Amino acid sequence: MTASNDIDETVATIDTARALLKSFGFDAQRYNVRSGVTLLALAGLKPGDRWADSTTPRLGVQKIMDWSGEHWAKPYATGSREDFRKKTLRQWVDTGFAVLNPDNQNIATNSQLNEYCLSDEAVGAVRSYGTDAFENALVSFLNEASEAVKARAEALHAAMISVDLPDREAFLLSPSGQNPLLKKMVEEFVPRFAPDAKVLYLGDTRGKQSLFEDRIFEETLGLAFDPHGRMPDLVLYDEARGWLFLMEAVKSKGPFDDERHRSLRELFATPVAGLVFVNCFENREAMRQWLPELAWETEAWVADDPDHLIHLNGLRFLGPYER
Template sequence: MTNSNDIDETAATIDTARALLKSFGFEAQRHNVRSAVTLLALAGLKPGDHWADSTTPRLGVQKIMDWSGAYWAKPYATGSREDFRKKTLRQWVDNGFAVLNPDNLNIATNSQLNEYCLSDEAAQAIRSYGTDAFESALVDFLSKASDTVRARAEALRAAMISVDLADGDEFLLSPAGQNPLLKKMVEEFMPRFAPGAKVLYIGDWRGKHTRFEKRIFEETLGLTFDPHGRMPDLVLHDKVRKWLFLMEAVKSKGPFDEERHRTLRELFATPVAGLVFVNCFENREAMRQWLPELAWETEAWVADDPDHLIHLNGSRFLGPYER
């Protein structure tokens, strides 16, 4: 049975963690109780431990929440994950207090594989909390953190994939997931099957869109939707033929199956352009595992054989279906 002394000690430690975070200059959302238990988890601390015992375990958001409930009597519901990620951890990463995926720059933003840990400078300062060395360690953190964040951002940019269009536009995509295939879709598929088309949307594997032509979607096509929703990986507008290409880079996630085909047909329905659905694969072997799921009235394109298309049924080869 938990006694009152344990409860008082737990509450006092959480209050101390809040005070520590405040000393780093974090505003209220980043030194509240949620942030305090996040700090205790990322420092690997349990009741009875001291700040000098802090370590730097790598934890996903769910493990941070589990730690909070198991050791600090602060259980959180599964639905709280986004609050931890968006209202605490994201700002800590931006300020160099924490690091996201220190050994892997290319995990998608919304992936369950994401892990966080305290930065070395933050951990060093935290270990000295309550001692005479803390003030100098804090100053050292504040002087080095911005350089650390900048260096990590530069490393990510150096690894980015450059995607070039015929009109001279350039996109930068993170170098993992389906993005190498997405580059081929833009640079190999477009000149062959959609020459002159305009890229209206291109999504990055890390969960961000690189381009979203909101004005064309709304004013020309009469379409309004959330670009952060379940969009295709690539959307092209062929103004001459009045076609809208919806394209999926099929790698770790599925192609246009019957349900997704139907959903996007409704979402992108417009009287000024017919819809063309294209499933894209690196090679035939990659396509083989998904073949049973491909919806009828879609196309399949293989990057290894860029001059060819596979047509799945219908009254015509390449083009929109009138309904």
């Protein structure tokens, strides 16, 4: 299977990588130069290698970009990482061409530990590119990949974390990142310190779904913002007391430090409710490493000892300072 201009399609190049991806039915964004070098990196190929030599290294986005610059003279700036992740890799994962974290589904979407590799179903077809066997290998991929994607999705759903909300049906979170701590915040903190509060926002680490009560935010509190922005992990509204709890599950990312405390006070400023900031930790050891960064006039809660709060200065023990 060679082109009419005598280009050897069995040799791995950026051009043959793009042609290969197009053969898989991907659209232009998924077979452009960025996608081409991504494929070459995930296949572990350098100039002079053949598609038959493809391997399946597990690479993070930065390592993919490094491979592109070092071996294929296509350097990318650090700011390009999201383009690789959102405009190439996400769609490859969705179609079963690539796999995200094949041995660990519990890594947060924004974690630097995320790694990608070609799926077993895809690499067989990739290795045959440029040969007479490719067409049959492509058909096999299309049949097998859909089943593999379905099986991975079912395995992920089986591992989902069910969170018992105080005023509605249980909500499912992916089993990753700080989500186990987030479950404890809803099921352990809320009954103790905000028993009459309503959950207005509950975010999922993997960014696949979230609970967002936009009507209450807009009509009751007079707040409008993008729920996909840098929201706290959990927002509660205690209408009786006029308190709005902004809560952070501190695990892979930081707590309410001075800058975040200030920016969220501005973002959530409403005449209807005062703001209560709560930093949440799995245990005291986890809290200790972040203690120097905790902003004054916030609270600290430890899931291992849920009956207690640590108060960081101010005139109140628990409550908004501006009210």
